[in-house]
Amino acid sequence: xxxxxxxxxxxxxxxxxxxxxxxxxxxxxxxxxxxxxxxxxxxxxxxxxxxxxxxxxxxxxxxxxxxxxxxxxxxxxxxxxxxxxxxxxxxxxxxxxxxxxxxxxxxxxxxxxxxxxxxxxxxxxxxxxxxxxxxxxxxxxxxxxxxxxxxxxxxxxxxxxxxxxxxxxxxxxxxxxxxxxxxxxxxxxxxxxxxxxxxxxxxxxxxxxxxxxxxxxxxxxxxxxxxxxxxxxxxxxxxxxxxxxxxxxxxxxxxxxxxxxxxxxxxxxxxxxxxxxxxxxxxxxxxxxxxxxxxxxxxxxxxxxxxxxxxxxxxxxxxxxxx
Amino acid sequence: xxxxxxxxxxxxxxxxxxxxxxxxxxxxxxxxxxxxxxxxxxxxxxxxxxxxxxxxxxxxxxxxxxxxxxxxxxxxxxxxxxxxxxxxxxxxxxxxxxxxxxxxxxxxxxxxxxxxxxxxxxxxxxxxxxxxxxxxxxxxxxxxxxxxxxxxxxxxxxxxxxxxxxxxxxxxxxxxxxxxxxxxxxxxxxxxxxxxxxxxxxxxxxxxxxxxxxxxxxxxxxxxxxxxxxxxxxxxxxxxxxxxxxxxxxxxxxxxxxxxxxxxxxxxxxxxxxxxxxxxxxxxxxxxxxxxxxxxxxxxxxxxxxxxxxxxxxxxxxxxxxxxxxxxxxxxxxxxxxxxxxxxxxxxxxxxxxxxxxxxxxxxxxxxxxxxxxxxxxxxxxxxxxxxxxxxxxxxxxxxxxxxxxxxxxxxxxxxxxxxxxxxxxxxxxxxxxxxxxxxxxxxxxxxxxxxxxxxxxxxxxxxxxxxxxxxxxxxxxxxxxxxxxxxxxxxxxxxxxxxxxxxxxxxxxxxxxxxxxxxxxxxxxxxxxxxxxxxxxxxxxxx
Numbered sequence: 001x002x003x004x005x006x007x008x009x010x011x012x013x014x015x016x017x018x019x020x021x022x023x024x025x026x027x028x029x030x031x032x033x034x035x036x037x038x039x040x041x042x043x044x045x046x047x048x049x050x051x052x053x054x055x056x057x058x059x060x061x062x063x064x065x066x067x068x069x070x071x072x073x074x075x076x077x078x079x080x081x082x083x084x085x086x087x088x089x090x091x092x093x094x095x096x097x098x099x100x101x102x103x104x105x106x107x108x109x110x111x112x113x114x115x116x117x118x119x120x121x122x123x124x125x126x127x128x129x130x131x132x133x134x135x136x137x138x139x140x141x142x143x144x145x146x147x148x149x150x151x152x153x154x155x156x157x158x159x160x161x162x163x164x165x166x167x168x169x170x171x172x173x174x175x176x177x178x179x180x181x182x183x184x185x186x187x188x189x190x191x192x193x194x195x196x197x198x199x200x201x202x203x204x205x206x207x208x209x210x211x212x213x214x215x216x217x218x219x220x221x222x223x224x225x226x227x228x229x230x231x232x233x234x235x236x237x238x239x240x241x242x243x244x245x246x247x248x249x250x251x252x253x254x255x256x257x258x259x260x261x262x263x264x265x266x267x268x269x270x271x272x273x274x275x276x277x278x279x280x281x282x283x284x285x286x287x288x289x290x291x292x293x294x295x296x297x298x299x300x301x302x303x304x305x306x307x308x309x310x311x312x313x314x315x316x317x318x319x320x321x322x323x
Numbered sequence: 324x325x326x327x328x329x330x331x332x333x334x335x336x337x338x339x340x341x342x343x344x345x346x347x348x349x350x351x352x353x354x355x356x357x358x359x360x361x362x363x364x365x366x367x368x369x370x371x372x373x374x375x376x377x378x379x380x381x382x383x384x385x386x387x388x389x390x391x392x393x394x395x396x397x398x399x400x401x402x403x404x405x406x407x408x409x410x411x412x413x414x415x416x417x418x419x420x421x422x423x424x425x426x427x428x429x430x431x432x433x434x435x436x437x438x439x440x441x442x443x444x445x446x447x448x449x450x451x452x453x454x455x456x457x458x459x460x461x462x463x464x465x466x467x468x469x470x471x472x473x474x475x476x477x478x479x480x481x482x483x484x485x486x487x488x489x490x491x492x493x494x495x496x497x498x499x500x501x502x503x504x505x506x507x508x509x510x511x512x513x514x515x516x517x518x519x520x521x522x523x524x525x526x527x528x529x530x531x532x533x534x535x536x537x538x539x540x541x542x543x544x545x546x547x548x549x550x551x552x553x554x555x556x557x558x559x560x561x562x563x564x565x566x567x568x569x570x571x572x573x574x575x576x577x578x579x580x581x582x583x584x585x586x587x588x589x590x591x592x593x594x595x596x597x598x599x600x601x602x603x604x605x606x607x608x609x610x611x612x613x614x615x616x617x618x619x620x621x622x623x624x625x626x627x628x629x630x631x632x633x634x635x636x637x638x639x640x641x642x643x644x645x646x647x648x649x650x651x652x653x654x655x656x657x658x659x660x661x662x663x664x665x666x667x668x669x670x671x672x673x674x675x676x677x678x679x680x681x682x683x684x685x686x687x688x689x690x691x692x693x694x695x696x697x698x699x700x701x702x703x704x705x706x707x708x709x710x711x712x713x714x715x716x717x718x719x720x721x722x723x724x725x726x727x728x729x730x731x732x733x734x735x736x737x738x739x740x741x742x743x744x745x746x747x748x749x750x751x752x753x754x755x756x757x758x759x760x761x762x763x764x765x766x767x768x769x770x771x772x773x774x775x776x777x778x779x780x781x782x783x784x785x786x787x788x789x790x791x792x793x794x795x796x797x798x799x800x801x802x803x804x805x806x807x808x809x810x811x812x813x814x815x816x817x818x819x820x821x822x823x824x825x826x827x828x829x830x831x832x833x834x835x836x837x838x839x840x841x842x843x844x845x846x847x848x849x850x851x852x853x854x855x856x857x858x859x860x861x862x863x864x865x866x867x
Binding site: 030031032033036037038039043044045047048050051054083084085086090091094095150153154157158161164165166167175176177178179267268269270271272273274277278281284285286 | 369374375376378463466468470471519521533534537538539540541542569570575576578580582583585738740741744745781782783784
């Protein structure tokens with residue numbers, strides 16, 4: 001187990017270096033100079049050179065990359081934004097909880113929707129319920145998330161007025177400028193984004209769970225369990241679900257990691273200024289430090305959640321020996 | 324002000340049009356229904372914007388919506404007053420006692436200040452408060468965008484607490500207009516020279532920023548020291564109706580913001596450009612909800628005067644100006660985005676005079692063909708266009724129009740930042756590019772001298788992206804200098820003549836749109852005034 005962990009951590013470091021290096025190189029391939037933008041467009045070459053020095057852009061790319069790594073490892077600093085000079089660490093710490101609120105809430109909703117529907121659908125294939133579920137799956141997979149989000153925002157938020165149209169409320173440290181705050185306001189503002197994201201994701205999960213349950217039900221060990229007279233509840237819980245949900249855990253871990261990198265469309269429609277919006281903005285403004293911060297956070301999230309999934313495997317399925 | 328319109332275009336690339344939503348308006352100011360004297364006091368004005376402020380430190384703030392807030396929080400020496408009508412277009416003293424005393428050689432400006440202004444922390448505003456603004460602008464470590472505006476300032480002195488002396492390296496008749504910019508607002512002498520202020524804000528304007536949570540929200544409240552009932556504040560005639568102004572919605576979607584204003588969840592919102600017509604139909608134009616004002620913006624298609632095709636080829640440039648379809652190009656900016664133009668100066672700018680040089684109703688191919696005949700050289704042109712919003716359709720329109728006069732245009736699409744960077748680099752192999760410009764201050768020199776003086780061309784980072792040095796215009800540099808150095812009505816006449824001369828004879832660019840600011844308010848906003856420099860004047864907003 002320990003060796004496995006060491007191996008995973010080492011691979012994670014390699015992955016991290018590769019991701020950050022690629023981001024750096026891609027950034028410098030684009031013929032746009034952030035110093036020029038910061039200096040203003042009528043600025044003299046001398047002033048642009050001053051800003052380049054100020055932003056540390058006058059060194060070769062590999063020197064800048066080394067400086068970035070050194071700063072990150074020694075000071076734990078992701079640097080400062082080229083655009084507004086704010087700390088990238090602060091920006092990530094500000095945006096990450098918003099994206100995490102969206103992703104974890106939505107994924108809880110996904111599981112709450114997809115597990116019962118997926119199982120019931122598998123138990124009664126081609127029934128009315130199964131057909132309805134598959135229709136939903138088709139719709140969920142086919143419709144783009146931003147369209148669903150816009151429609152929900154318009155119908156439920158604007159026309160019916162059941163929920164706020166957009167916005168995010170802090171749970172703690174509510175700013176004076178905010179028009180809302182606290183747990184209840186937070187949840188009230190998040191319901192629609194959770195639902196919008198969950199509708200799309202749940203479609204995929206329903207189909208996946210249905211297929212896994214159906215396949216597991218046809219396994220020899222399930223037939224043996226039934227032949228031995230095990231109660232149906234035990235067969236379902238210990239033999240079918242335990243095995244069928246194993247791949248779901250894998251997908252779930254990956255999805256959470258990916259979405260933590262930014263659920264861009266949903267965030268934009270509902271005015272959640274999380275990591276997705278931060279990434280888009282930093283690309284548009286050629287703000288490398290901020291973009292790099294989001295990339296690193298996303299990479300780390302994927303690495304951590306993949307690791308958690310692997311460790312969970314051992315707990316869910318004792319047959320798996322990590323060593 | 325290129326940075327500001329550049330930013331606006333950038334926002335358009337991510338699905339926004341902040342210029343439309345919360346930006347500076349201009350030229351002539353507009354105002355909404357209720358008269359200011361009857362305005363209701365109190366309440367919170369809730370603004371939504373898709374992007375955060377760049378800075379709220381007056382030495383660094385340069386985005387349009389940042390200036391919008393600077394307009395309410397800062398005390399400047401001179402300003403364009405927050406009133407409706409022509410008076411808003413004339414520079415007037417704000418903290419200054421009167422107009423400056425200018426030395427005989429025009430290089431020394433002595434400004435005397437009124438007594439009694441105070442910062443929000445109770446500290447008195449003195450001449451040193453304004454000198455600090457100049458010192459910060461000139462400080463290389465602060466990297467203020469104000470720096471290019473003080474290149475010609477040799478020194479700033481404060482002989483006493485009420486007097487400021489500005490010594491110039493050369494005569495600069497636009498100095499007064501320049502120092503109306505928020506960069507030159509009073510700041511406490513304790514404000515760091517080489518670092519940004521991003522919390523603990525202290526300001527001497529009618530309001531003060533109480534809180535700025537970066538990328539999240541901001542709050543502005545009344546400056547407790549400001550008293551409209553007494554001098555020196557009284558004579559400025561400000562209302563300060565609202566108690567608080569909040570700013571949020573950062574990272575959000577314009578369509579959603581619009582719904583929030585319709586549902587009264589917010590008071591001032593942006594909206595997708597494509598929805599302008601729908602809003603106009605639903606609420607009417609300038610009837611309190613959907614407001615349209617003239618803006619000091621001009622969109623244009625530049626012809627590279629240093630490229631092989633257009634260099635010393637004024638006939639072909641004039642042919643292009645006749646052949647393009649300004650109606651179509653203007654339409655790409657959305658409903659009521661502006662007025663078609665064929666002039667360099669925007670409508671509403673001092674010195675603007677209607678000239679009717681080219682057909683702005685549609686292409687005049689006959690005239691274009693006649694002028695182009697024998698002047699098309701290679702017959703091929705490269706167009707650097709940006710790849711979003713109005714970029715592609717405008718480029719395609721120009722491509723089609725120029726085909727009719729014998730020019731084959733190859734369009735190269737780039738991200739806006741890349742296109743702008745490439746076009747601003749001297750020697751870059753392009754013939755045509757697409758640009759916009761919003762004035763920093765309502766002075767014709769900010770359009771003509773800033774954008775069309777070939778002597779200012781440099782290796783890169785040019786704003787003169789037509790690389791125009793006067794080809795086709797007789798005695799061009801002398802005319803430029805004469806207009807810049809003149810004063811009063813004569814100055815405006817010279818600029819009007821220059822505007823005509825440049826466009827009729829030099830034809831450096833296809834100007835096609837003199838822009839507007841379009842704003843959308845909730846039903847609870849009762850009144851507001853817009854200003855040429857700072858946009859929606861937050862001190863004049865009132866609730867119903």
